[in-house]
Amino acid sequence: MSWMKRLYDVYENNSDKVGDFNKRGEGQPFTLLPVSHVTQSAQIEIKLDLDGNFFKAIVIPKDKARTILPATLDSANRAGSKVAAYFLHDKVFYVAGDYLKYGGAEKRAGNYSQYINQMKEWAKSEFTHRKVELIYNYVKKGTVIEDLISAKILFEDENGKLVEKWTRQDDEKYGIEKPEIYKVVTGDSSEATVRFTILSETPEDPVVWEDKELFGKYQQYLANKMDKVVEVGLCYVTGQIMPLTDRHGSRLRNAGDMSKLISSNDKQGFTYRGRFDNPNQAVQIGYDVSQKAHNAMRWLIQRQGYRSDTRNFITFGVESLIDIQPFDGTLGMLDHPLASIFETETIVTEKDNTSLVIAEQVQQAFQGKKHTFRLGGIKSIVVMAVDAATTGRLAIVYYQELESNLFLDRLAHWHGTCKWYQSYYDVANKKMVGYIGTPSTYQIVEAVYGERTDDKIKKELYTRLLPCIVDYAMIPKDIVLTIFNRIKNPMSFKNDLSSPTGEWQRTLGIACAIIRKHYEKEEINMALDLENKSRDYLFGRLLGVAEVLERNELNRRGEKRATNAMRYFNAFSQRPARTWMTIRRQLHPYQVRQGEKIWFQNKLIREIEADIQVEDMNNDALGPMFLLGYSSQVKELYTKTELKKENENADN
Template sequence: MSWLLNLYDTYQANVDQVGKIEKKRNGQEFTLLPISHTTQTAHIEVEVTETGDFHSARVIDKNDAITLIPCTEESSSRSGTKIAPYPLHDKLSYVAGDFVAYGGKIKKEEPFSYYIYQLGEWANSEYGNAKLKSIYIYLKKKRLIHDLVEAGILFLDEKGLLIEKWDSKYGNKPPLYSTVTGSIDSAFVRFTVYSPEKILTKIWKDPEMYDSFIKYYNRYLKDQDLCYVTGELLPITERHANKIRNSGDKAKLISANDSSGFTYRGRFTESRQAASISYEASQKAHNALKWLINRQGKIIDNRVFLVWENGGNEVPSFTEDSYDITSLDPFALGEEKKVSFTNQEFAREFSKALDGYKNNLLTESNINILVLDSATTGRLAVLYYRNLDKEIYFENLVKWHTTCVWFHRYRKNENNQPISFFGAPATKDIAFAAYGPNASDKIVKGLMERMLPCIVEGRKIPTDIVRSAFHRASNPVAMEKWDWEKTLSIACALINKEEGYNLALDKENNNRDYLFGRLLAIADVLERNALDSSENRATNAIRYMNAFAQHPERTWNTIQASLQPYQVRLGKRGIYYSRLIDEVASKLKFEDFNDRPLSGKYLLGFYSQRYDLYQKKGNDASESAEEQN
């Protein structure tokens, strides 16, 4: 129950955010829901006057369709033929009193009678208000279908009956019939009140309406028991929220439907013997979870990865790369720091960047990490949950980003310009490096879950992930250049996590595999410089890279033989590269120059040597050659 309690505490700490509209990057609105409220995708908006008359109606644009509505326990979990109206906004078959008169089909009893009775009880109670009564007065007239037809929203056939599904014989399809999936009776209607004298707040955005229904509905909650979340005696619920990941999500985290058949496998006689949760705690915890997912969760193939702090302060996620974390923080690393080769310097600056987050948190703050997924459409499970002290979380995050480091060039900014950064790759990019850019979401989310304990608990990276990235990086001819460059730098980061090398070229490192990698890089740069700018083909070093990793001695003989014409073409610069090859090769011990397969260290030597050569000015090589002459 600790994750529920932390979600409940998050709601309590952010109660001032209830009802405040926020926007995602795609422009979609969301908010921290009040209790006894949910969201629905509305299709029709109806305005009524303060005197209870029809004013206007419109078909809602899909970007404005998500609507905050009051709900009861019964309506939030209704299904099939069950009649359980929402308190105010609902489907056309519920809110239209003349639905049957215009040929609308109902399964059993007329839903409108249940809806209007429930609405009247609320409107006429001590908690009702003027807006609510205006809508109630209008709907009692039973003319909603008639008015929507007059407004050109709905249409009748030749018999004067409601057209439930549009047929091409009627002409071009109207907006509503294009928006609603299935029969028109499932169109969801939301109501608001119009005044010619003043601008009234839309009902689904009005805090007074939220409070009105909460106070009204609370008087019906009387079945008290011990709440396992708060530890208090409170009204209990057995119907818990769905729509956790999105407005169409039917999966629930907490549910029990075993009252017949297995009857709780003989362990219990009723569901609350396993766990009893209060209505208030359930509502607040689930609403906080929805808000957090919309605000900062990452969803891959319906699997949710969420990191949050109870106070609602921004916390860097384990899924992000070093550039995302530092670029979001006011203490972001300067541009010159992002390309630094010194691991110690980067570790110091990255720690300062994370201090910008940490200093905003309370001393006693804890960090929560939650992973959710569903095996079926109705059940959602907690796959992983950890509650960590903020110091432990940030220490592990710093350790990851300062040990799994390399220099990366695959990021792009808003203007599609390349960005270079030094640090750890994002978990999603690790998946693409290991399994290719076309890896399915199922594979990606699985790898992200496996990488989670490596980052937040300091565990070792699974060997198969490193091996897969290594083999892909060693086979550049099998992929496009951008994909290989990205795979190469990420593979180097993963390998470096275990080896602890600096990105800067280490000329004193005499490791066999590292030296072979340096030789391959020199051969690649030599041939690339000798080619015309119009020639985009792969060099021999790149073409033979996979074979070189498996049989370095034999393959190096082939590569070196192919370099002779390019050395001649480069002239003095060719002499410089030849002497550099001799210098590196001379460091190889006689017994190490063999065909034993290379480890991932050769990639580190290859990348560092290649980058060192490319960082030199255009005339550095020729100047060096002249000096040696």
């Protein structure tokens, strides 16, 4: 139960944030929920005056629909046709006493009575609240649907029955376009969730679903009831005596998620029969602890989680929240404006970004994080992933808890060993800008499988990469071979291969970073290694020289076609000696035409060929190291060309 204790601690350490709504990007507002409360998306808002009379009603925009509802154990876990009312806010067929009058289904006859009876009990208790009393006095009149029809939110037909669904024929029938409520409700109009609020006496008076004083009153009311009917025992998470529960939270990943991390069922499925008589003999968890732990997980997923298909990943500090995530690449680690380059079309650049600056900033960033963690008292970091195998069962598929210093050391190691020359296109200045860094996990997954791969495959790769990031694990060989086989076929990539802005060029940098990480023990340099005499590396260098030589000639002539090195890339990796002879012959016209202008490239080719042992000049397929030799050689030659141009400009 360590995961539950850590989440419980997160809730306790951030209790001051309960009820405070925040927003992440363009998503729905979220908050750390109070105990015994849930969130729902409401579609209708009814505002009452200070005497509890109907004042007005509106259809709620989707971006403002998130509403906190006081909940019982039954209502928080209700599904299907189960009758279990929330307090205060609920669906129309729960809060409307005139639901049957307007043609409501008889099977729902008991919904309103349960809702109004429990509302009466709270409103008449010692833990009531002025707003609760006003809402109760209104809903007990039984005129909710009537008032919504008068406000032209809902509509009745010629028989006085509620119009549940709006069709095209209704546009002509009623002489109006489809009303807003029928656009936002996916089912019948009576299934719309209604929330209530009161006209404010002062500007500081919060709306009902954000009133922290009201939250506290409900918690007192519910705790007083539970003390009389709920079993009290030892909580296995905290070791304290408290009210227990065998029903735990759902809707952890999103509002429609009914899967649970903890559940029991002996009547169907025989979960514990033969070993225990009841669920609490298997494990005892306090109600308060369960509520806080599940609310903390829900909040963390919404606040800083990462989702891939049905799997959610979260990284958090137990003592205090953190802003560092293992899935971030180098730019993301530095809060660089280009961190979201692969997720958005709008790109903002910095002109002074050099490889050296980026490399130094990464190490400085980790030192800064360590200092920040010490000041914040952050001792423990938890990395976890959850996924649902079925609609009702949620599982923790990855869990790792580390000391904060160890966590940062492992992240620094990942960013120091899984890096290569990366690039992005500077739209403002219309040029490629390079840096040395680690690709984000998102970029790695897209590079390994491509953007069209099934999301279920991608989420597994995210999970498999986590141990490589936080456990010093080696990148699995099948991942290396998959991206190697993909990059060997440059002609299968979209965009112009002659352009450094193309997808293949970006994928090559990511592939080299992964390969370098896989061969971490060999301590491969990113700079061209003239002492590396391995067969794969030398053949890669040969192809790199051929690529640059022909590309320069094609650029001089204004041609945009792929070079022979690109066209024969896959064949070269499969049968290097034979294919090299073909490429060598096709380079000859360029060599003759340029003569002494390319003496350096010609000399380089001869030197590399001489370094390849006679017995290695064969057609055995090349391994992934071939890409490192190719990339380093191309980078070296282009760097020399750029320096030469700069010197010439300086002389002039």
